[in-house]
Amino acid sequence: MEEASSSCTVTQRLQADLERVVGSLYADFGSAASKERTELLTLYTDHHETYVTRGLRRLSAGFYVLDSSRPWLCYWILHSLALLGRPVDGALYNRSVSFLKHCQDPEGGYGGGPGQMPHLATTYAAVCALVTLGGEKALASINREKTLQFLLRMKDPCGGFRVHDDGEMDMRGSYTALAVAHLLDIMVPELVVNVGEFVRSCQTYEGGIGGEPGAEAHGGYTFCGLAALALVNQLHVLDLPGLVNWVAFRQGRVEGGFQGRTNKLVDGCYSFWQGGCFQVLQQYMPHLWAQQNTSMAALNKLSDLSEQINPESEDVANAMQVDSREKEDEAASVRPEEKPLPSTRSGLDTVINLNPLTEALDETQLTLKSSKETHGVGEPVPSTAGDSLSAVTADKMIVDDGEEFRSPSRQSPTSKEWNGDDEGCVFWDSDSLRGFTSADKLFPMVEIGFHREPQSVRCVEVVEAPQAVAQDSGAGTTESSSNSSRSTVELDSIDECLYGPIFNSQALQAYILLCCQDLYGGLRDKPGKSCDYYHACYCLSGLSAAQYSTAHRVGGPPPPSGVLGPYSNLLEATHALCNVRLDRYYGARKFFQSS
């Protein structure tokens, strides 16, 4: 059955065909002159902008098949523009807000078009589109009370959500409902009940998550399940080591892109659905650490018996080492509550106390963080162009005059706060790439410039949730925060990346840039397929996630070596769970929390 082409199975034949196509594209790339290579790896920003903007203005009759997905079209296009750093002009802004208002149901939620029943997926799309537009006019157009009523109406006692009245119940429902609740700051306990049970029941023996219990592990549903649990702080209910192993294996050796399921073909959209899982895991790394350690129990026991090499303090230092560049400042400015707990408390030798970073971080914290890094503790510094882009733009978010919602004009790489002296990718020299036809050989993970590999890390999870959720918290000690009276669930992601990417972010970028781009604008599933707005949105979202996976902190600038091709390829950062541009996320959270 193996190899011999006469007895090839369908799966083998399709895979071999694709590898041939992609392989020959990569071979051309490998044998090109190094200057030409840089050109080949360029993101056609202008063309993509033109491509997506066209759709915002007019769609041909052939789009009738998407007549019940028009908020999706808005989101795919507006989010693509936002990632590209391109502004939406005042007229299009107003037209977008007005149109989405016509899709809002009087009883809450958004339909696929005016007069259609509200649907969770289009509600997510509409809310994300409005958050992406930003500004009071867009955000205030959302009826939060009615939206909450709609979400509650869709909630099933088993923990899942129906996507509409009498509609199907699957992982899309869970994710879209909870992302909306989070963005609008209406995450009430009733929405959270049994969410963990439902998602856990959909994790399959493979490690990934399916659409409903029993269904095959699938990239789209895996992202939805993972992000849904992160949104309600219940990641511990999943088998995370199993999940990350499955997702890691979805990256194609030859293609560099991701497949959605085992033994299926790669598709550009999974750059986000699967690649985005790594972005989530990276930001919730301590959860993964805790479980990975538990899963190594046998080896831990052995090493405890035989080896006492690392004194605890050294481990702690290693574990706390976030970034060699920031290490000294960090050491000087460790806040009392960040001090590692005594190991006796958890019975583990190294402990990171994960503060529940409520709200992940709002821009105030961001500014403080920046000041902490570059100045002493408690020494306030005004935001300047030298601060992170997110912090600067977040300041301008909450405005009302139809002017400020424009994204900042695309900044030159230097203004994105990269101080390294690395001029960019110098990998593309010589002929050394000639003859290679696969992503693993052509796009190995280059040295990303910093070492964050902790040795033998243990973590204490600090889980904050409005109700008891801690039946099965793995190795970590679970603590309930004292302010359980709060009505909403707070995120406990981290803002500093404790570890670099654990997938090949270079190869993923290569697949998107070389295989998914249309020369005349637009992005696609794979070579030979035509472009569409959905693929534009998720190829770009995946590209952004891959680029920022090497950044030192969430939304911070990645080093030049982390961005494949010219540094001007760098997109704006996206929020790992909600997939809206990071600064727009902060803007919306601030708006809804104060309203």
Place this chain on the structure above:
Amino acid sequence: MARDNWVPFNERPEWEDLEPVPQDDGPNPVVPISYTRQFRETMDYFRAILKKDERSVRALKLTAEVVGLNSANYTVWHFRRLVLEELGSDLEEELSFMEEIADLNFKNYQFWQHRRWVAEKRGAVAVRDELKYTEIVLQDDAKNYHAWSHRQWVLLNLGGWDGELDYCSKLLSQDIYNNSAWNQRYFVITKDPSRGGLKSMLEPEVSYTLMAIQEAPTNESSWRYLRGLFKDDKATFITRSDVIMVCLQQLADEQSCVHALNLLLDLLSIGYEPSQTDCSALGKALGTWSSLVELAGLLCTRLEELDSIRSRYWAWRRTMLPTVASS
């Protein structure tokens, strides 16, 4: 789909009494679709019916027209169900209607949700039809996600388990890389109430899987299935000499068998202690080590080299070992 013989509504006497309701997009909408006249008019009349909540025979016919134009319109499907209920319509006829429009809808949530609703209404008599129907769909597209989900729903809620394991075997004999069929197989052995659960299915399934692995050692599906069989019984997993042997064989036969190394690494993590013979096979492939932690480190390092697209992942796994084995 525009039909050539479409008759405009103003030429249909039976619709005379109804005032069409135009779509309210507001002024100057974004993402405007340049609808054909047929699409717009049909939708205008549908909106009128929906507004009146008219559950009549002509309403049912109209929903069929709308579904024919845009089968992803979940509002229409929902309303159609209300009308079908109201009229007490024949559900066999509904199935024939769905056959007519099926071709383009195999990847459409609404289509399958509707089919599930019809099957639920029909009850146990639907089993044979639904299993047969999904088989036809899977014949052309053996990994169709919706078809598999539908089939699982039918089995769980209406029964029909008898031939299911054979069906999985049949599909796997056609394409052993068909992961959907492997997933269905797992579904059957864990959910079929007559089979007594994973424990009683373990032995035949382990031998089936080990054979599948030997037939196609690079097939990830069978390796994952094997892990799945021991998901809740890790203590047994680490003592299975047949499993270990297949892993070690792959090291010898096929140096590049990433899946065997991946499994060995996990087995070590949960307490597998290689026997003398195992050690010599491992030593031949990996070199020498002085502790099991170091052996795990060697596995990671080997995986970093062999499976270089995942080198970061394997490097991370290595750093998660109790002490980092020097490489």
